Amino acid sequence: YVYLTYEEHDLITANTQAVTHAAFLSMGTAWNCSGYFPWEEGTYVRGIETVKVNIMLRIYSSKWHVYAGLAILNPSAKVQIHQFAQSATDLFKLMIKGDEEGLRKRVYRARDIVFDGEYREGIRKEPIILSEKMLDQFSLARKMSGAASTLYDDASTTGSNSHLALLTMVDCWAELSIRPFQHLELLATPIFRLLIGVAEYLFRDTTRLDAAIHTATHDPTHRSDDVEYVIAARGWSQCVSFGSFELYERRFKETAMFFEHRFADANKLGAQMIKAILEGEQPGGIRN
Template sequence: MGMAWSSALTYPWEHGYYVKGIETVKVNIMLRIYSNKWHVYAGLAILNPSARVQIDQYARSTTEIFKLMLAGDGAGLRERIYKARDQVFGSPDETSEGTKRVPILLSESIFDQFSLGKPRLDNETVDTEEHEGTPTPPSPTQAIPANSHLSLLAMVDCWAHLGIQPFVHLDLAATPVFRMWIGVAEYLFRSPRRLDAAINAALYDVSHRSDDLEFVVAARGWSQCISFGNFDLYRERFERTAEFFHTRFEDATKLGSAMIKAIMESSAEVKVPTK
């Protein structure tokens, strides 16, 4: 997501589309990653054969889902996404390992507190010279356009194709970023209303389509970079993207840490019902 936004010369918290709910978590995850040093992730991605397989499949999932979006293939897209949901999280009418757990992200009211931006007023504009091509931001009286959440659809699709059970990995290695990634995917996929809204947006709402295109290009680019095993190329891509966002790293680190703490505290307060 970071490379997609930087390639579009767009700060996601400025044009009003990525300032609430799931978007807040996605932006904070992105900034948390890029505020670290490039080698923290390069070794994991390039030297781990399993990671290469996952990254390649993620790029494939992203591309194939985007093609279904462009084709307007509603039946094909729904079949693919519902199949991935059922395999990873269980269907809405059955009990699985995922549905027996307390959700990681419990309420949008929790992570709305940690947004880096707010919807703009009608008389506020984006600097067109610095952010050429940035969509006109919604006003407070306008609903923020629905998002396809392509990055999350592709992530769960990738897990399903590779037979990965994310909650097993979460129990073994619950890093903050991984916990938030699983949590935001779970929050989307375990709600039929939110998931159907994302699918409908993917098919019929083009508000985020340019960002989706940038994301597909970025995902494939990272996959190719890692397949080459080239640390210098990885470093260049990572640091160039990090430079674009570096002015907000300090704020993002504070907000991200506070958000993780709030998520952990809210989850600890909820008990799983027993039968």
């Protein structure tokens, strides 16, 4: 047994559920406001993008009140979701200024706080996400195109991404001195495990992380999506801070309606993806 005070329980629950959900809710709201399905445009179809899209759709295919209660009724959730929105805003300001060095300094600081201690202390041994090849098998782009073994081959599928959502999540943890791997051991949910997994996959590879930082400050390809993401994150934060279940329901259902005819395929692939990742296996039982 692990004994927790109610404050500790609220803090951990806020991190493993409420702010985790806010990260993916903001993705859905951003894509809804942009008016397109990312996997059909060839921009979010491979690797860790597959996790982000599938989890976002999984959340929006569920009932709004499940997530509303976790966010609005938990005081710690309000603090964390507010910081998440603030982190998104702060990072985006560095991006639009083209301040690559400033962004790198802040992102590296967050990486060192959140990840390095876990490895030094031996808490983390094996990464949660083992390969992008495994993740590619669960891409909605493959499902929609009917391809048996390939995804889109154009440059947009392999180009860099700013990964603002992941940079924001890790920055939020760092700013609040949260150690997510400890929470993973105590009150893990599949969605929280996958969020840590994709964040770890990005942050533990310096080449991959530097590419995201450079893209964020110099490549405008995803800039419009990043704008929408920051606006969405702030909107969800305000919704939670107001304590309005009515506003939460409206925001949730508007985005869910945009994606609803994609839920069947997404939930099937998402369930298979979660099972494969949590078991450390590829489809067919081949262990990485």
